[in-house]
Amino acid sequence: MSVAPPPTVTLDARFARELAEMALPWQAEEAPDPRLVVLNEPLATELGLNPAWLRSSEGLRLLVGNLVPSGATPVAQAYAGHQFGGFAPRLGDGRALLLGEVVDADGHLRDLHLKGSGRTPFARGGDGLAAVGPMLREYVVSEAMHALDIPTTRSLAVVATGGSVRRETVLPGAVLARVASSHLRVGSFQYAWATGDVDLLRRLADHAISRHHPGAAESDQRYLALFEGVVAAQASLMAHWMLVGFVHGVMNTDNMTISGETIDYGPCAFMEAFDPAAVYSSIDVGGRYAYGNQPIVAEWNLARLAETLLPLFGDDQDQAVAMAVETLGAFRRQYSAAWSAGMRAKLGLPDGLDDDMASSLVDELLNLLQEGRVDHTSFFRSLGAAARGDTEPTRGQFLDLAAFDSWAERWRALTPDTDVMARVNPVYVPRNHLVEEALLAATEGDLDPLERLLDAVTAPYAERPGLERYAAPAPEDFGDYRTFCGT
Ligand code: AMP
Numbered sequence: 001m002s003v004a005p006p007p008t009v010t011l012d013a014r015f016a017r018e019l020a021e022m023a024l025p026w027q028a029e030e031a032p033d034p035r036l037v038v039l040n041e042p043l044a045t046e047l048g049l050n051p052a053w054l055r056s057s058e059g060l061r062l063l064v065g066n067l068v069p070s071g072a073t074p075v076a077q078a079y080a081g082h083q084f085g086g087f088a089p090r091l092g093d094g095r096a097l098l099l100g101e102v103v104d105a106d107g108h109l110r111d112l113h114l115k116g117s118g119r120t121p122f123a124r125g126g127d128g129l130a131a132v133g134p135m136l137r138e139y140v141v142s143e144a145m146h147a148l149d150i151p152t153t154r155s156l157a158v159v160a161t162g163g164s165v166r167r168e169t170v171l172p173g174a175v176l177a178r179v180a181s182s183h184l185r186v187g188s189f190q191y192a193w194a195t196g197d198v199d200l201l202r203r204l205a206d207h208a209i210s211r212h213h214p215g216a217a218e219s220d221q222r223y224l225a226l227f228e229g230v231v232a233a234q235a236s237l238m239a240h241w242m243l244v245g246f247v248h249g250v251m252n253t254d255n256m257t258i259s260g261e262t263i264d265y266g267p268c269a270f271m272e273a274f275d276p277a278a279v280y281s282s283i284d285v286g287g288r289y290a291y292g293n294q295p296i297v298a299e300w301n302l303a304r305l306a307e308t309l310l311p312l313f314g315d316d317q318d319q320a321v322a323m324a325v326e327t328l329g330a331f332r333r334q335y336s337a338a339w340s341a342g343m344r345a346k347l348g349l350p351d352g353l354d355d356d357m358a359s360s361l362v363d364e365l366l367n368l369l370q371e372g373r374v375d376h377t378s379f380f381r382s383l384g385a386a387a388r389g390d391t392e393p394t395r396g397q398f399l400d401l402a403a404f405d406s407w408a409e410r411w412r413a414l415t416p417d418t419d420v421m422a423r424v425n426p427v428y429v430p431r432n433h434l435v436e437e438a439l440l441a442a443t444e445g446d447l448d449p450l451e452r453l454l455d456a457v458t459a460p461y462a463e464r465p466g467l468e469r470y471a472a473p474a475p476e477d478f479g480d481y482r483t484f485c486g487t
């Protein structure tokens with residue numbers, strides 16, 4: 001490991017300094033032959049990192065953790081988590097490192113983090129590694145989410161290490177450089193709480209307030225205000241996910257952020273045929289994290305967060321519980337309001353429309369979509385043309401034509417706003433079969449499909465000729481899609 005300070009990179013070590021009990025200084029494994037697979041140049045520039053330098057051999061060594069700028073203290077972060085409902089008191093970064101924090105062009109602190117950088121003391125039985133395919137999946141889907149205006153961690157680069165990773169077959173290894181407004185998770189609070197050290201818990205909460213919910217610092221009840229802030233951020237995030245048909249797949253409490261950013265794109269998928277029971281993850285046998293369960297799971301996870309914060313809410317624990325319950329009660333209202341507003345926009349409904357009328361129209365539509373197993377993304381997009389009188393492409397997606405016609409007639413009588421619809425209904429989402437195709441090709445050394453997919457999904461609202469296949473659902477023979485976690 002060399003410690004040459006590249007002139008362009010300054011990393012702070014604020015988390016490592018303020019929360020040393022949760023930060024284990026550690027080094028990345030040496031990458032034998034780092035080669036760039038993909039670099040996010042606009043994001044690099046936003047972070048004040050020179051893209052040309054990042055492409056150099058020194059830059060690549062930074063991106064795999066083998067060059068540590070002076071002043072930086074790479075750490076594995078400790079966290080706990082409920083995984084499929086069972087509590088694990090010690091998870092932590094088993095194959096990841098926080099390199100440090102960067103101040104971005106807007107003056108905000110952003111974490112620079114690596115995934116796939118080798119075993120850490122939190123690795124348990126894992127090998128600490130990541131394969132090119134799953135790291136590219138995170139890159140593509142997180143950048144697509146960002147382009148869809150959904151809060152998310154970002155992807156700066158994927159670098160192939162030159163080493164290999166043993167999974168079902170031997171695969172090329174890679175490191176993902178990830179950027180987040182922080183990596184604080186519900187599981188981080190569960191870890192601090194489980195140590196029994198209230199001072200650590202308070203420092204963690206203060207750190208979270210300062211980074212994500214600075215307004216809470218003004219409140220007499222700053223920790224309750226922090227909780228309120230997280231509830232609001234997650235309610236909004238869940239509405240975003242539901243409105244685009246995103247299924248996260250592994251909403252364990254260690255995969256839920258305090259910032260409200262989507263994190264950890266393991267077994268995620270975009271739903272095609274509309275179905276609240278849609279599950280893609282091979283390990284989610286009970287459907288705990290099915291599409292339609294996501295808001296309820298988020299609320300459950302927030303209740304776990306509240307439990308950890310009770311010692312900070314005051315000395316009277318009955319009163320602390322009452323405050324937590326009341327604050328958590330806002331989740332359903334905020335989620336419903338955000339989702340309903342989003343649905344109105346997707347359908348282009350006029351502002352003044354009566355709530356009961358809007359909700360009966362939406363409920364009826366969702367039933368029709370489910371019965372007809374209609375493709376979520378192309379349905380909403382095609383509605384734009386339907387509003388202008390070209391109903392056939394939309395109509396053709398339904399089995400019960402009479403029921404659709406009757407719904408569409410009522411909807412069109414409301415003169416839907418097609419400009420609003422075009423702004424919120426994407427043409428291109430990272431469809432599962434196209435993601436698989438791109439990852440497979442990239443694993444074999446062909447980056448063209450990846451680049452074409454990225455081109456489509458990072459400008460999701462602008463319909464472009466030549467990209468028709470990126471707007472269409474998977475062919476029948478793609479079958480039932482399954483995703484795999486932690487690979
Ligand atoms: P995830 O399911 O990716 O959110 O990860 C859950 C936990 O497993 C975290 O503590 C990860 O650091 C750890 N983990 C996942 N894959 C590996 C691996 N290949 N080596 C070591 N730890 C891993």
Ligand code: MG
Nearest residue numbers: 254255263264
């Ligand atoms: Mg995780």
